[in-house]
Amino acid sequence: MDDGIIMSKPLILEAREVKRTYMQGKIPVHALRGVNLEIEKGEFIAIVGPSGSGKSTLLHLIGALDVPTEGELIIGGKNLKEQNRNRLAEMRQQVGFVFQYFNLIPRLTALQNVELAIAILGNMKKNQRRQKAQKILEEVGLGDRLFHRPNELSGGQQQRVAIARALAGDPLFLLMDEPTGNIDTKSRDVLLDLIKNLNRNRHITVIIVTHDSYIAQQADRIVYLVDGVLYDKDPTHSSGRVFESNTNQPKEVNQ
Amino acid sequence: MKSGDLISYSFNAIKTRKWRTVLTVLGVVIGITAIVALLSLGQGFENELDRQFQQGFSTNSLYVSKKTGIINADPTFELYFNDTQTIGGFENVELATPVFRKTIYIEGPSQNFSLNVFGINFTEYKQIFPFIFVEEKGSISFGTPTSGFVIGSRIHKPFRNDSIYLDVGENLTIYWLERNGTEIIYNNLTAQVDAVLTESGSFASGVNDIGIYIPIEMAMDLFQTQQVQSIIALTTDDESATLDQVTTQIEEFYADQVTVSAPQAILAQIQSSFNTIETFLASIAGISLVVAGIGIMNIMIVSLLERTREIGILKSLGTKDHTILFIFLIETGIIGLLGSVVGIGLGYGFGFAFSFLGNFRQVSIQNPAAGSIFTGVSPVLSFSIVLQAILFGVLTSLIFGLYPAIRAARLKPVDALRFE
Numbered sequence: 288m289d290d291g292i293i294m295s296k297p298l299i300l301e302a303r304e305v306k307r308t309y310m311q312g313k314i315p316v317h318a319l320r321g322v323n324l325e326i327e328k329g330e331f332i333a334i335v336g337p338s339g340s341g342k343s344t345l346l347h348l349i350g351a352l353d354v355p356t357e358g359e360l361i362i363g364g365k366n367l368k369e370q371n372r373n374r375l376a377e378m379r380q381q382v383g384f385v386f387q388y389f390n391l392i393p394r395l396t397a398l399q400n401v402e403l404a405i406a407i408l409g410n411m412k413k414n415q416r417r418q419k420a421q422k423i424l425e426e427v428g429l430g431d432r433l434f435h436r437p438n439e440l441s442g443g444q445q446q447r448v449a450i451a452r453a454l455a456g457d458p459l460f461l462l463m464d465e466p467t468g469n470i471d472t473k474s475r476d477v478l479l480d481l482i483k484n485l486n487r488n489r490h491i492t493v494i495i496v497t498h499d500s501y502i503a504q505q506a507d508r509i510v511y512l513v514d515g516v517l518y519d520k521d522p523t524h525s526s527g528r529v530f531e532s533n534t535n536q537p538k539e540v541n542q
Numbered sequence: 543m544k545s546g547d548l549i550s551y552s553f554n555a556i557k558t559r560k561w562r563t564v565l566t567v568l569g570v571v572i573g574i575t576a577i578v579a580l581l582s583l584g585q586g587f588e589n590e591l592d593r594q595f596q597q598g599f600s601t602n603s604l605y606v607s608k609k610t611g612i613i614n615a616d617p618t619f620e621l622y623f624n625d626t627q628t629i630g631g632f633e634n635v636e637l638a639t640p641v642f643r644k645t646i647y648i649e650g651p652s653q654n655f656s657l658n659v660f661g662i663n664f665t666e667y668k669q670i671f672p673f674i675f676v677e678e679k680g681s682i683s684f685g686t687p688t689s690g691f692v693i694g695s696r697i698h699k700p701f702r703n704d705s706i707y708l709d710v711g712e713n714l715t716i717y718w719l720e721r722n723g724t725e726i727i728y729n730n731l732t733a734q735v736d737a738v739l740t741e742s743g744s745f746a747s748g749v750n751d752i753g754i755y756i757p758i759e760m761a762m763d764l765f766q767t768q769q770v771q772s773i774i775a776l777t778t779d780d781e782s783a784t785l786d787q788v789t790t791q792i793e794e795f796y797a798d799q800v801t802v803s804a805p806q807a808i809l810a811q812i813q814s815s816f817n818t819i820e821t822f823l824a825s826i827a828g829i830s831l832v833v834a835g836i837g838i839m840n841i842m843i844v845s846l847l848e849r850t851r852e853i854g855i856l857k858s859l860g861t862k863d864h865t866i867l868f869i870f871l872i873e874t875g876i877i878g879l880l881g882s883v884v885g886i887g888l889g890y891g892f893g894f895a896f897s898f899l900g901n902f903r904q905v906s907i908q909n910p911a912a913g914s915i916f917t918g919v920s921p922v923l924s925f926s927i928v929l930q931a932i933l934f935g936v937l938t939s940l941i942f943g944l945y946p947a948i949r950a951a952r953l954k955p956v957d958a959l960r961f962e
Contacts, residue, residue, distance in 0.1 A: 347955075352955040353956050376857065376861060377860065379857070379858060386858075390854075390858070392855060394554065394558045406551075407856070407861050407865075408860070409543050409547075456860070
């Protein structure tokens with residue numbers, strides 16, 4: 288964790304009236320219509336929303352993969368809007384991204400995948416790097432799978448490699464996109480325990496983006512994204528709509 | 543990312559696409575092989591040319607022969623033995639010596655050979671070619687009249703190995719045609735080999751490795767003629783003013799029916815026409831490298847499409863655009879480098895094979911002189927050729943790899959991650 292980013296409040300993320308509009312052909316699509324959010328260091332927060340609510344867009348913005356059309360998004364004290372491509376890449380180095388589909392590099396072993404994330408930072412010698420990667424993999428319970436390639440690992444194991452990779456760069460926060468979307472229930476519980484453990488014992492900030500309320504309920508705080516706007520309470524509850532807790536829901540089109 | 547990590551990452555990516563890489567490298571190999579074979583043979587040829595000219599010719603010599611060509615050259619004009627005296631008497635001419643040449647036949651190992659017999663003044667000839675009109679075996683009889691043959695080294699050992707075809711002390715029969723009016727007369731002469739000359743090479747009109755040398759008086763007697771094919775004049779010095787002055791003097795005297803040439807000029811001319819041919823051939827070889835380059839571009843674009851998601855992952859982990867660019871360029875660079883190194887080895891090998899074939903052909907064709915262009919030429923692989931080949935191979939790869947690399951670097955992370 289980077290302790291140098293503490294400002295007046297220990298916020299690691301601050302979103303003010305964040306809007307993101309795409310052009311679909313000539314038609315503008317307002318994916319985010321003014322999102323306000325503050326995330327404190329050490330929090331475990333779930334951002335919940337149904338398909339098409341703008342979840343992916345928000346996820347990409349928080350991960351510095353994309354920039355807002357309007358509004359301010361400040362991550363680790365840096366305003367996304369003021370960064371060039373190079374600086375955005377540097378900001379991504381501070382994000383521990385965990386994807387729904389793991390996104391491991393298939394030809395690299397578990398150890399190499401984790402090492403790669405450290406190598407990209409370019410601040411560590413090879414054997415130090417290897418030791419660190421190995422330690423983290425042991426921490427997520429994969430000490431005996433170091434030299435396995437992704438196709439030799441189960442979904443749950445792959446996701447744990449992905450978490451190890453995300454942790455390897457000592458990020459500001461873990462940003463997880465439906466982390467349990469592609470693994471079985473048993474592995475899901477192991478994974479959730481691991482995440483909670485990381486949050487409680489290592490004080491790692493965790494942001495989970497999901498449509499699964501079961502996952503969301505594990506978090507300390509839940510915010511709801513509906514039609515591109517964030518709410519503190521489920522705004523659809525009064526109108527009778529509830530979020531599904533079934534993990535076998537149709538996947539988001541754009542993931 | 544550190545450069546060592548970049549290189550090992552690129553290597554890893556290449557390794558997973560072994561066959562595709564091998565085939566792409568092959569394209570570069572072919573181009574570089576062709577270029578290196580050409581350049582190394584060319585270099586060898588030039589070195590040999592230089593060596594033979596430096597050894598074989600005095601810089602203060604001029605060659606006078608009858609003018610040939612269609613315009614302004616009188617076909618009935620001839621040079622005669624006594625012209626030697628005339629030219630020898632000119633200002634700044636130290637010595638003039640006649641060279642008689644006639645095409646004759648000898649019985650070869652498997653068939654008849656056509657080659658030249660030269661009628662010369664042994665003593666004067668030795669003055670002009672002090673280093674190459676030298677016996678390797680037997681002895682050249684300077685001064686004392688002889689009726690034996692002095693033969694070139696290739697008649698002694700035609701196969702460029704230790705097998706001897708004709709040795710000193712053995713008899714050689716030469717066959718030739720003669721005209722008596724309109725009649726054709728078949729003639730022959732058998733004589734003993736007195737001496738074998740040291741090897742000199744086979745360019746231009748110096749001492750010929752496949753020539754037979756006899757005294758000029760014997761030649762005139764044998765072939766019943768006073769005509770000579772050329773006269774070599776030695777000037778008092780090798781200043782170009784002197785050479786020009788003597789040249790003009792001789793040309794004017796013979797009313798422009800003779801050609802006077804200096805070895806230096808001949809060398810320059812051979813080199814210049816050779817360079818033209820070499821450049822032309824190298825351009826053709828260059829085209830094959832361009833084709834290889836297009837192959838690289840093709841393969842890298844395919845690779846870009848296949849690895850779009852991987853690029854997205856790298857970007858999500860914080861990899862900068864220029865790092866992605868480097869990863870792609872290093873991959874093409876490795877392909878270029880591998881191709882160049884293999885191509886240099888193969889090209890050099892082909893150069894040897896080609897020069898070997900050239901030598902082999904020499905003894906198997908009817909006119910040995912015709913196949914002699916690569917006689918004694920071995921490919922030379924200079925540092926500059928190696929450097930050029932590597933630079934050319936790697937640069938071509940990089941240039942053609944640039945477009946896919948830039949496209950990869952510019953991919954938007956979100957789009958790349960979504961790519962299926």
